[in-house]
Amino acid sequence: MINTTFYLRRLHSICGLLALGGMLMEHIFTNSMALGGSAVFNAALETMELIPKPIFLGIEVGLIAVPFLFHGIYGIYIALQAKNNTGSYGYARNWQFLLQRCTAWYLLVFLIWHVGYLRIFTKGISGTPISYELVQSYISNPIIFVLYIIAMFAAIFHFCNGITTFCMTWGIAKGPRIQCVIDKLCMLMALALCLVTVAYMGSYLL
Amino acid sequence: MAEQNKQTVTFIIERQDGPDSKPYTQEFEIPYRPALNVVASLMEIQKNPVTKDGKKVAPVVWECNCLEKVCGACMMVINGRARQACCALIDELEQPIHLAPARTFPVIRDLLIDRSVMFESLKRIQGWVEIDGTWEVKDAPIQNPYTAQTAYEISHCMTCGCCLEACPNVGPQSDFIGPAPTVQAYLFNLHPLGKFDKEKRLNTLMEKGGITSCGNSQNCVQACPKNIKLTTYLAQVNRDVNKQALKNIFNK
Ligand code: SF4
Ligand code: SF4
Ligand code: FES
Numbered sequence: 278m279i280n281t282t283f284y285l286r287r288l289h290s291i292c293g294l295l296a297l298g299g300m301l302m303e304h305i306f307t308n309s310m311a312l313g314g315s316a317v318f319n320a321a322l323e324t325m326e327l328i329p330k331p332i333f334l335g336i337e338v339g340l341i342a343v344p345f346l347f348h349g350i351y352g353i354y355i356a357l358q359a360k361n362n363t364g365s366y367g368y369a370r371n372w373q374f375l376l377q378r379c380t381a382w383y384l385l386v387f388l389i390w391h392v393g394y395l396r397i398f399t400k401g402i403s404g405t406p407i408s409y410e411l412v413q414s415y416i417s418n419p420i421i422f423v424l425y426i427i428a429m430f431a432a433i434f435h436f437c438n439g440i441t442t443f444c445m446t447w448g449i450a451k452g453p454r455i456q457c458v459i460d461k462l463c464m465l466m467a468l469a470l471c472l473v474t475v476a477y478m479g480s481y482l483l
Numbered sequence: 484m485a486e487q488n489k490q491t492v493t494f495i496i497e498r499q500d501g502p503d504s505k506p507y508t509q510e511f512e513i514p515y516r517p518a519l520n521v522v523a524s525l526m527e528i529q530k531n532p533v534t535k536d537g538k539k540v541a542p543v544v545w546e547c548n549c550l551e552k553v554c555g556a557c558m559m560v561i562n563g564r565a566r567q568a569c570c571a572l573i574d575e576l577e578q579p580i581h582l583a584p585a586r587t588f589p590v591i592r593d594l595l596i597d598r599s600v601m602f603e604s605l606k607r608i609q610g611w612v613e614i615d616g617t618w619e620v621k622d623a624p625i626q627n628p629y630t631a632q633t634a635y636e637i638s639h640c641m642t643c644g645c646c647l648e649a650c651p652n653v654g655p656q657s658d659f660i661g662p663a664p665t666v667q668a669y670l671f672n673l674h675p676l677g678k679f680d681k682e683k684r685l686n687t688l689m690e691k692g693g694i695t696s697c698g699n700s701q702n703c704v705q706a707c708p709k710n711i712k713l714t715t716y717l718a719q720v721n722r723d724v725n726k727q728a729l730k731n732i733f734n735k
Pocket of ligand 3 (some may be wrong): 547549551552553555557568
C-alpha cells in the first residue's frame with residue numbers, strides 16, 4: 278500500500294507549519310528589530326550574516342525554497358478542488374476555509390515578486406546588502422507599503438488558521454470544544470502578530 | 484416566520500428537463516394551510532401543475548419516501564441550503580421559497596438527483612460487517628455499551644447527502660468521497676466484528692479522494708439533519724489513519 282496522496286497531504290501540512298511557519302516567525306522577529314531603529318536592525322542582519330555562506334544557502338534552498346515550492350504547487354492543486362460556498366453556508370469556519378485559499382493566491386503572487394526582487398535581484402544579482410535604509414526607502418512608496426502589509430496579514434492569517442486545521446488534520450483536537458478553543462487562540466495569536474507587524478512597519482515611516 | 488401572506492405560498496423552482504438540459508426557473512403559487520411542508524407543497528403543485536402566470540407545465544419531479552426524516556431521499560436545496568424537504572416547514576421558511584436540486588450530484592430531472600455515488604463510496608470503504616459464521620450468535624463478542632452509543636449516533640446516517648452538498652470539497656471538481664462515507668467507515672471500525680477489517684478501511688481512506696481531501700471547513704456538521712458529530716469523527720478518523728500510516732511504515 279503506497280497511498281501517495283496521504284503522504285503528500287501530510288507533507289503539505291507539516292511543511293506549512295514548520296518550514297513556512299518558521300520562516301514567517303523569523304521574518305516577524307528579525308523585522309521587529311526595526312522598532313529599535315537603524316542600528317539594532319542592521320546589527321540583527323549582520324548577526325545572520327555570521328552564518329557561513331554555503332550553510333546559509335543550503336538552509337535557504339533546502340529548508341525554505343523547496344518546502345515553499347512544494348507547499349505552493351501542491352496547494353494550488355488543493356485550492357482548485359474547492360467550490361467555495363460561503364454565500365449559502367456563511368459559518369465562521371467556512372469563511373476561514375475561503376480566506377485560507379484567498380490568502381494563498383495572494384501570497385503566491387506576492388512571494389514571486391518579493392523573493393524575485395529583494396532576494397534574487399537586489400541581494401543576489403546586484404549584490405546590494407539588505408539594510409534598514411534600503412527597506413525604509415523601499416516601503417516608503419505607499420503602494421508597496423500597502424501590498425506588503427496585506428501580504429503580512431495574509432501570511433499571518435494563513436499560518437494561524439493553518440495551525441487550527443493542522444490540529445484537526447492530525448487528529449490532535451477532536452471534540453468541538455477543543456477545536457473551538459484552538460481556533461480562538463490561533464485567531465488571537467494572528468491578531469497579536471498583525472499588531473506587531475503594523476508597529477514595526479509603521480516605525481519606518483515615522 | 485412568514486407572517487406576510489398566509490393565503491398563499493410562493494415557490495421559485497429550478498427545473499431541468501433531463502440530465503444534460505439547461506436549467507430554468509418557474510414560479511408556482513399554492514394555497515396556504517397550517518403545518519404545510521415542502522414535500523406536501525410539491526404534491527399540491529403535482530396535482531395542479533400551473534405556474535403563477537397561468538401556464539400549464541409538466542409536474543415538478545422530486546423524490547421522497549418516508550416523510551419523516553429517516554430515508555434521506557428528499558434532500559434538495561431549499562433557500563440556498565441542503566436539507567430534507569419532508570421536514571422543511573413552510574412556516575419556518577422565508578418566502579418566496581427557492582427550491583433547487585443538489586448539484587453536487589448528477590441531476591436526473593428537476594429536483595430529482597442521482598445519489599448513487601454515495602453508495603459506491605460505501606462499497607469502497609467496506610460499509611458492512613463480514614459475517615462468516617465463525618461464531619454462534621450467543622458467543623459473538625459484545626459491543627461495549629459506551630461505544631454502542633457512539634455507533635448508534637453514527638448509524639442514524641440516512642445517506643441523504645446534505646453534508647456532501649454543503650461540503651466545499653465535494654463536487655465534480657474533486658474526487659472526495661465526502662464526510663458521510665468517511666464517518667461510516669468509523670462506524671464499522673467500532674463494531675466488534677467489523678473492526679477485523681479496520682486496516683482495510685483505513686488504507687482505503689488514505690487513498691486519493693479519501694479523508695485527506697477534507698479541508699476542515701466544518702460545513703458538514705452544521706448541515707447534517709441527523710445531528711451526527713461529523714467533524715469530531717473526522718478528527719478521530721484522521722487520528723486513526725495517521726496511526727495506520729505509522730504501522731504501514733514501521734511494521735513491514
Ligand atoms: S469539514 Fe471536511 S468533510 Fe466536512 S464540510 Fe468541511 S471539508 Fe467537507
Ligand atoms: S452524515 Fe448526516 S448529512 Fe451526511 S448523509 Fe448522513 S445523515 Fe445525511
Ligand atoms: S422523505 Fe425520507 S427523509 Fe424526507
